[in-house]
Amino acid sequence: MTSIFPEFTISDQNLDRQKELVLEQIQSNRETIKKLLKIKNKTYQNFVKPYQLIHVKLTILFSPISHLNYVKNSEKTQKVYSELLPVLTEYYTELGQSRQLYEAFKEIYQKEKDSLNQEQKKVLEDAIRDFELSGVNLRDEKREKVKQINIKLSQLQNSFAQNLLNATDSYEMIVEDFEDVKELPPTELESAKLERDGKTVYRFTLHQPSYIAYMTYGSNRVKREEIYRAYVTRAPENDKILEEILSLRYQKAKLLGFNNYAELSLATKMAKSPQQVIDFLKNLADKSKPQAEKEYNQLNSFAKKLGLEGDLQAYDFAYYSEKMKKQMFDVNDEDFRPYFEKNRVVEGLFQFLNRLFKLEFEKVDVPVWHPSVSVYHIYRKGKLIGRIYLDLESREGKKDGAWMDEWVVHHEDEKGRIISPVAFIVANFSPSSKDIPSLLRPYDVETLFHEMGHALHHLLSEVKEPFVSGISGVEWDAVEFPSQFLEKFAYEPSVLKTFAYHYKTDQPIPDEMVKKLKSSKNFLSALSMVRQIEFSLFDILIHLDNYTSDDVQKILDQVREEVSVIKPPPYNKFQWSFSHIFAGGYAAGYYSYKWAEVLSADAYFMFIDNGIYNDEIAESFYSNILSKGGSMPADELFRRFAGREPDINALLRLSGIKTGGQ
Structure with missing residues (x-):
């Protein structure tokens, strides 16, 4: 049987040919659209359907290039990806601003809305909204300005991501004294060990596994701060880039008739206004911070008993929290890794x-x-x-x-x-x-x-x-719902038992370890909660006006003052590496993680409270959430699944946060 799937045969060697195919498809799409617009009696079937399918073809051709640029980055992938990005952005912006396409979609919607199915109606409603958000109703010069902004934004966001990757790849910290690595688990020690100039040294980088290993087990506080400082000051050139990104987003929002970029971002989300998001986050912060402060005081006292001088700092957190978790629950991440x-x-x-x-x-x-x-x-x-x-x-x-x-x-x-x-x-x-x-x-x-x-x-x-x-x-603030839902089962004993076997002995994980893991799941959960609220609040606030990079720092400082419990050192430039909002799709939308987690926690407890393997509930989740995609509004799909509105208290219950810190 011939494969029904495209095969991943893209490499540095044939990237130029793949780029040509993308450019040819763009050209072909333009010609097809001209033909579609000439159709006298436009319908969903003869106009909207083929319009969608030519864009599916373009995605199938371009996706492997962007994918390769992220997973096997090279000068070649950077070059091809960077060359295609402005072309694609210009193409999609032109489409989004096409008055003819907009009128065609509106005409078909008015004519056929009573005979279309739910999926088809949603396609048209989303498309009409997106045309309007692309500036289709603007005068020519303003429309052109939006187009140029989109192209520039795509280039800046790519530069932000590439700077971050280059900075991450270029740093290393060499540790020569075994005393400074003696607490590292054998697997991490082995990964870091190398021979240089005839002696054994240990190399640590800013890549996640290596960085986390030293932050968690590195006994030399000076070295911990050294690698922490490198991590939180990566890519300083991104300071100017993020300022330009924020300025262009603000200009675009104003051109499209919004007060700020946060309003523009929320036009396609479940949340109705920036203030609703701010209120949601502050409400969560108010309920979480008292417990977070207790957790910090407990950790700080613990660290001092172990000889820490002064108060616990951001670069001490992973190291001492791992030790405290070990003492409280007799649990250590490294104990679990062999399983x-x-x-x-x-x-x-x-x-x-x-x-x-x-x-x-x-x-x-x-x-x-x-x-x-x-x-x-x-x-x-x-x-x-x-x-x-x-x-x-x-x-x-x-x-x-x-x-x-x-x-x-x-x-x-x-x-x-x-x-x-x-x-x-x-x-x-x-x-x-x-x-x-x-x-x-x-x-x-x-x-x-x-x-x-x-x-x-x-x-x-x-x-x-x-x-x-x-x-x-x-909607972007519902995209995390199924992912957060599934992750909550990772520590369930019946689930763990299916895969947790020691890689050497093949012995199953002991029940006692499973119990410890489950009981430690909410260890310092309020501190984790306020950290996510800090990122989310910072993100929404910096998109409320046309802020400079100095303003951004002030807003970050203010948010930390209000929400954070572990205050980062002044040199921490977290914003330089906040790629979710400056190089990804989360601008004025990082709150989505917490917003969606209300939905996911609520759904999770429906399973837990009624038996995990409840076929009726599972089938409802499958048919109302997983199989429906974006064919209906997310809040409506949730109501169909749960039979009611989502409950914010499910998130607090999940995190073990008692309201008011009681």
């Missing part, structure tokens, strides 16, 4: 999804961009649903963090055939070596579950219209 071998965790996650949603995973041998990547086909009730690529290990030239990206969206093509979706999951877990496989921390396991939640939202769609299928058309 969390990467491949076994993946298989266990698949088994869990099989029990929960009746999904089956089959490993397939297809072309990949790196030997550590694995690929699976997903089936449900004997039917092939989609394909997923897992690229989970850290390496040079790979962007930090973890994410899910879509390559092909589930949709119906022009011949009425269903096209199966394809997704990528990328993470930066400790790499395997010839002696030791990739071993995960508990947090890494959560991360894998989280990204799989995103992937399922994309892959399990049953929506036929590509513009509202999978995560397309889903």
Whole structure:
């Protein structure tokens, strides 16, 4: 049987050809759109459907280039990606500002809205709204200004991300004294060890596994601050870039008739106004901060008993909290890693999804961009649903963090055939070596579950219209709902038992360890909560006006004063590396993590309180949330699933935060 999926055969060698294909598709799309606009009697079927499908083709061609630039970054990928970005941005901005297209969509909507199905109506409603948000109703010179702003923003955001990657790749801290690394677990010690000038030294970088290892186990406080300082002052050139990004966003919002960029951002989200977001965050902060302060005082006292001079600083937090967690719960992340071998965790996650949603995973041998990547086909009730690529290990030239990206969206093509979706999951877990496989921390396991939640939202769609299928058309502050929902099961004893086996002895994880992990889940949870609120509040506030980089620093300082409990040192320039909002899609939307977590915590407790493997609830979640994509507003889908409005108290219950700090 011939494959129904595109194959990943893109590499540095054929990137130029792939770039040509993208440019050819853009040209072909322009010609097709001209023909579509000439149709006398435009309908959904003869106009909107083909319009969507030509853009699916463009995404299928461009996605591998952007993907490769993130997972196997090179001068070649940077060059090709940077050359295509302004071309694509100009193309999409031109479309968004096309009066003819706008009028065609409006005309079809007015004429056919009573006969269209829900998916088709949502495509048209979203499109009409997006045309208006692109400046379609502006005068020519203002429309051109918005277009130029979009192109410039795409270039600046790419520069921000590239500066961060270059800064991360270029730094190393060499530790010569074994005393300074003596507390590191054997696997981390082995990863850091190398021979230089005939002696053994230990090398640490700003890549997540290496950085976290020293911050958590590095016994030399001076060295901890040294690598911390490097981490929080990465890419100083981004200071000017973020100022320019904020200025352009503000200008764009004003041109489009909004008071500020936060209002423009929220026009496509569940939250109705910046003030509603600010109130939501401050309400959470008020309920969380008293407990966060108690947690800090407890940790500070603990650190002083161990000999810490002065008060606990930001660069001490991971080190002492790991020790305190060990003492309170007799739990240490390193104790768990031998039980969390990467491949076994993946298989266990698949088994869990099989029990929960009746999904089956089959490993397939297809072309990949790196030997550590694995690929699976997903089936449900004997039917092939989609394909997923897992690229989970850290390496040079790979962007930090973890994410899910879509390559092909589930949709119906022009011949009425269903096209199966394809997704990528990328993470930066400790790499395997010839002696030791990739071993995960508990947090890494959560991360894998989280990204799989995103992937399922994309892959399990049953929506036929590509513009509202999978995560397309889903409000940004609801996008995290399925991912956060799934991650909450990572520590459930019945789930852990499916994959937690010692990689050497094959012995299952002891019940006592599972109990400890579960009981320690909310360790310092209020401190974690206020940290996320700090980021979210900072993000929404800096998008309320046209702020300079100095203003941004002042706002960050004010937010920290109001919300933070562990105050970072003055040199901390967190904003230089806040790629979620300056290089990703979270601008004036970082609050979405907490907003969506209300939905996910509420849904999670519906399962926990009624038995995890409750087929009726699972089927409702599958059919109302996972398979509906963006075909309906998220709040309506939640009500269909839960039968009521979401409850904010579910989030506090999940985090073990008692209201008012009681």
